[in-house]
Amino acid sequence: MTGTWPPLDAAGTEAFDILARARAERRPCPPVRTILPPGDIDAAYAVQSAWVAGRLAAGDRVIGRKIGLTNAAVQAHRRGQRVGRTVHAWRRPPAAGRLADST
Numbered sequence: 001m002t003g004t005w006p007p008l009d010a011a012g013t014e015a016f017d018i019l020a021r022a023r024a025e026r027r028p029c030p031p032v033r034t035i036l037p038p039g040d041i042d043a044a045y046a047v048q049s050a051w052v053a054g055r056l057a058a059g060d061r062v063i064g065r066k067i068g069l070t071n072a073a074v075q076a077h078r079r080g081q082r083v084g085r086t087v088h089a090w091r092r093p094p095a096a097g098r099l100a101d102s103t
Contacts (some may be wrong), residue, residue, distance in 0.1 A: 006042070006046045006049070007046075008046055008047065008050055009043070011035050011036050011037065011043065012036065012043055012046050012047050012050070014032075014035050015032035015035045015036055015047045016047050016050050016051065016054075018030075018032055018035070019032060019047070019051060020051075020054070032047065
C-alpha cells in the first residue's frame with residue numbers, strides 16, 4: 001500500500017495484503033499478528049491506518065468505533081499498569097479502531 005503514513009514495512013505490507021485478500025474473497029484469514037514483530041504496537045497501528053485509508057479511498061465511511069477492553073492486557077494498558085515486564089502508558093486508545101461501512 002503506497003501513500004500511507006506511517007509507511008508500511010515488508011511485514012506490514014504482507015499483513016495488509018492478507019487482510020485485503022480475505023476481504024475481497026469474503027473469507028476469514030489467520031491472525032496477522034504472527035506476521036508483525038511481537039509486541040510492536042506501532043506496526044499494528046500502521047496496518048490499521050493503511051486499512052482505514054484504503055477503505056475510505058474506496059468510498060467507505062466511518063460509522064463508529066470499536067475498543068477492545070475485554071483483554072486483561074488492554075485493561076492494564078488503559079490504567080497505565082505493569083503487565084509482565086511492560087509498563088503500559090496511555091499512548092493511544094487501547095485496541096481502538098474505526099468501523100467502516102461500504103456504500
